[in-house]
Amino acid sequence: METTSSRLPTRQDAACTIRIPEGAKPEDPFICTLDPAVGTGTFLFECIEVIERTMKTKWARELRMPNPDDRSTWRDPQILRRWQDYVPKHLLPRLYGYELIMAPYAIAHLKLALKLGETGYRFREGDRLHIYLTNSLEPPSEVADSKLADLFATLATEAQEVNEIKANKRFTVVIGNPPYSVGSQNKSAYIERLLEDYKKAVRGSSNIQPLSDDYIKFLRLFQELTAQSGVGVVGVVTNNVFLDGLMHRGIRTCMTEAYSDMWILNMHGNATIAERTPHGRTDDNVFDIKQGVCVTLCIRRYGGESCQVRSADLYGERRAKYEFLLSHDRRIARTPLAVSRPHAFFVSKDFSHEADYNEYMPLTDVMLTYCTGVATHRDKFLVDLDRHELRKRIEAFCSSSVEHASRDLGLSDTRDWSLTEAKRSVRQFDPLALRRYAYKAFSCHFIYYEPNLIDRGCLRIGLMKSMFTPNIGLVLRKKVTDPEWRHVFVTREMVDFNFYNYISVLFPLYLVEAENGLQSGASRRANLSGGIARWLSCTLNRPQASAGISVVQESTDVFLSYVYAVLHSPGYRSRYAEFLKIDFPRLPLTSSLGLFRALAKLGGELVALHLMESPKLDKPITEWRGATPSGEVEKVSYVKAASSRLNTRQDAASTAASTIGTIFIDKAQTQGFQGVPENVWNFHIGGYQVCEKWLKDRKGRSLSADDIAHYHKIVVALNETIRLMAEVDKVIEARGGCPGAFLTKELAKR
Numbered sequence: 001m002e003t004t005s006s007r008l009p010t011r012q013d014a015a016c017t018i019r020i021p022e023g024a025k026p027e028d029p030f031i032c033t034l035d036p037a038v039g040t041g042t043f044l045f046e047c048i049e050v051i052e053r054t055m056k057t058k059w060a061r062e063l064r065m066p067n068p069d070d071r072s073t074w075r076d077p078q079i080l081r082r083w084q085d086y087v088p089k090h091l092l093p094r095l096y097g098y099e100l101i102m103a104p105y106a107i108a109h110l111k112l113a114l115k116l117g118e119t120g121y122r123f124r125e126g127d128r129l130h131i132y133l134t135n136s137l138e139p140p141s142e143v144a145d146s147k148l149a150d151l152f153a154t155l156a157t158e159a160q161e162v163n164e165i166k167a168n169k170r171f172t173v174v175i176g177n178p179p180y181s182v183g184s185q186n187k188s189a190y191i192e193r194l195l196e197d198y199k200k201a202v203r204g205s206s207n208i209q210p211l212s213d214d215y216i217k218f219l220r221l222f223q224e225l226t227a228q229s230g231v232g233v234v235g236v237v238t239n240n241v242f243l244d245g246l247m248h249r250g251i252r253t254c255m256t257e258a259y260s261d262m263w264i265l266n267m268h269g270n271a272t273i274a275e276r277t278p279h280g281r282t283d284d285n286v287f288d289i290k291q292g293v294c295v296t297l298c299i300r301r302y303g304g305e306s307c308q309v310r311s312a313d314l315y316g317e318r319r320a321k322y323e324f325l326l327s328h329d330r331r332i333a334r335t336p337l338a339v340s341r342p343h344a345f346f347v348s349k350d351f352s353h354e355a356d357y358n359e360y361m362p363l364t365d366v367m368l369t370y371c372t373g374v375a376t377h378r379d380k381f382l383v384d385l386d387r388h389e390l391r392k393r394i395e396a397f398c399s400s401s402v403e404h405a406s407r408d409l410g411l412s413d414t415r416d417w418s419l420t421e422a423k424r425s426v427r428q429f430d431p432l433a434l435r436r437y438a439y440k441a442f443s444c445h446f447i448y449y450e451p452n453l454i455d456r457g458c459l460r461i462g463l464m465k466s467m468f469t470p471n472i473g474l475v476l477r478k479k480v481t482d483p484e485w486r487h488v489f490v491t492r493e494m495v496d497f498n499f500y501n502y503i504s505v506l507f508p509l510y511l512v513e514a515e516n517g518l519q520s521g522a523s524r525r526a527n528l529s530g531g532i533a534r535w536l537s538c539t540l541n542r543p544q545a546s547a548g549i550s551v552v553q554e555s556t557d558v559f560l561s562y563v564y565a566v567l568h569s570p571g572y573r574s575r576y577a578e579f580l581k582i583d584f585p586r587l588p589l590t591s592s593l594g595l596f597r598a599l600a601k602l603g604g605e606l607v608a609l610h611l612m613e614s615p616k617l618d619k620p621i622t623e624w625r626g627a628t629p630s631g632e633v634e635k636v637s638y639v640k641a642a643s644s645r646l647n648t649r650q651d652a653a654s655t656a657a658s659t660i661g662t663i664f665i666d667k668a669q670t671q672g673f674q675g676v677p678e679n680v681w682n683f684h685i686g687g688y689q690v691c692e693k694w695l696k697d698r699k700g701r702s703l704s705a706d707d708i709a710h711y712h713k714i715v716v717a718l719n720e721t722i723r724l725m726a727e728v729d730k731v732i733e734a735r736g737g738c739p740g741a742f743l744t745k746e747l748a749k750r
Helices: 042-062 076-096 102-118 146-151 153-168 189-199 214-229 246-258 318-327 385-400 402-409 420-423 461-467 530-539 549-567 572-576 577-582 593-610 691-694 705-734 747-749
Strands: 031-035 095-099 130-133 173-176 232-239 263-270 294-301 308-313 434-440 442-449 474-476 488-491 506-507 510-513 523-526 623-625 636-641 660-664 673-677
Touching: 031 042, 042 076, 042 102, 076 095, 095 102, 130 153, 173 214, 173 420, 189 214, 189 246, 214 246, 214 294, 214 636, 246 294, 263 705, 294 623, 308 385, 308 636, 385 402, 385 434, 385 442, 402 420, 461 506, 461 510, 474 549, 488 593, 523 660, 530 549, 549 593, 572 577, 572 705, 593 705, 660 691, 691 705
Parallel strands: 031 095, 031 173, 095 130, 173 232, 263 308
Antiparallel strands: 232 294, 263 294, 434 442, 474 488, 474 506, 510 523, 623 673, 636 660, 660 673
16 A cells, blocks of 8 residues: 555545454554644543443443442442553554653643543553553654753653654544644655645645645544544544645645545634624634634545535534533534535535636736735724824934834834834934835725835835825725625725735736836836727727827726626626635626616726715715714614605615614713715625724724714715615616626637
8 A cells, every 4th residue: 555655545446345454463452642732632532421421321221230320330349440451552553643742742641641640540550541651743753862861861762753653553433633824844854745735736836835835734643543544533633724725725725636535624713804604693603713614524434435525604603512522523514515616615615607607808908907905914003083193103213213103102012023123224214215105995095004013025016106196996805705795895005914804915007117116106007908908999989099088097997887886796706606605706798889888887987986075975974973073982873764765865776775873982972973875884895894894993992073973974975885785786787787788708718
């Protein structure tokens, strides 16, 4: 049986009859359990618990004792005699653990020894727990260290033992909760060679560093261990990103080739993206970490049957998740997944409209140049709502010493940034570096955009300079985990990396070639592919060769409005929901000038609203209730009005909802915005409930008269957005709906 080559062994490599694996002995126990990241021994502790319960209950029944499931029965001398004989012969030889760090290694020994003592077992001379101080992700060492043997004879002996185990012991049960670390330091040639099976599917793509996360290396190790045995069970708790990450498709493909059956319980709880339940409620993590997690159970059988993958989702509060886990087993994961390549997702996806969606133009083939938003890594220093406060901080930095900057401004060195170097380079405040900054939807902050104050690789200066002159850009996300796709907005400013709370991407409409660093030059061109420019010229009946600069700009601006309308179509978002979550959108084109103009008109209105440039914003539908300026923002809440009638100042034709209420900003509910439609209050952009998020970001501050006026405009913008989105769908449906109203990709090329 092949166990050492770089090729990933699959079930097809195994014979259909069981045979002794290479390195194993006939007398070795068939069931042998390993936790390769044993930590303090929690998983093996539970194994002992299960084994004790199973065996003692069995013996009590054989001896016809009353209440065989009762722990008091298990203290019977007859049961304890059997247990004393069973542990050294059948339990200790089957439980193994590897640990890299000394402290948890020592705790695991103590913890498991105490557990066995509680069961009534008394250790004898020669008994030992098979917990070893070693790196699971490294192969057995071929060279014994004589110096280690001289200084630490016990550790040297243990090193020899674990080398023998790694080389020849075969495990049929692998369990654990391996560490999650993108910045993995485990880079041995052994694990890197194994990991290549996971990476080759995306080799050549940008930033495949996440595939070197420690937990992924352990997933690959688990496959190798069961491949060596030819059969086995894997039960593991890990980061859940690999279930549907685009970069992780090689992992999923390899796992379906290696295992016969898989059960996956996705426990969600991703705090990084503020994950919510399908009903919009809080979704807690089962651990005190930000990454969402899942339980994966895999079985490798002899034979070549295709892999069956089943899944289930667990949302809600932490306590409810714990209660659920205690009362359910793998059978809860009973929804069969159609795992199809190239993505091989381990989550449910509706791909019923894949054929027509794939005929549309990828946005990245339309707007060829794009980049992620700026990540300062020190927003509290470089970003602020108040430009004057920001200027004061920068001036304080320029005039202070390194020690004062560290102490008073909370600055410190990072891997890609040196405080000392920054102090040496930035000696005085530069007014041109203080710029408006798209921080969140409808929330423009200020940033001090000085290259020497931002980590290398996070500036995005090559593209963000295009936003230093009059421009407009789409803000999108490539991968969406929210229940709905609502991740599109427009801006005239630079964009923050966390505009949508996670990896926001800017597609500028125009590209500007700057002449002197941050200073903008006059050279500007549309960020549109040649094919789209030709299609646009043909659709608008404007020959490119004779079109002047103003005509080209007008056509380009109109095209953005058309795109913006399509991306705000509820029908489009619903029909292609799964595809929009996977990658950047694909755009349907049209040869109908009437449809193009109708959508561009509606899209233009949406653009003006979201840029806060529409004249409609000057007609508020809400009233401020309380003193101006306000008191401190304490607690944001929405209270429906006693009557469902519309506010007298509100145009009934301009709103899709008749239920209105008041958004309060204080606990006593004496100050707030009265007359807010309920659907406006609930409206989301990205993963944010806009009306709530805007106010929560100002918690602890008092709203000025300008803030209150701006919020009135946000309510109008959202109210009009809801109306216009419905109008977009009406226009599309009147011309055949999706996909009938649009051109296919091939027709668009002609």
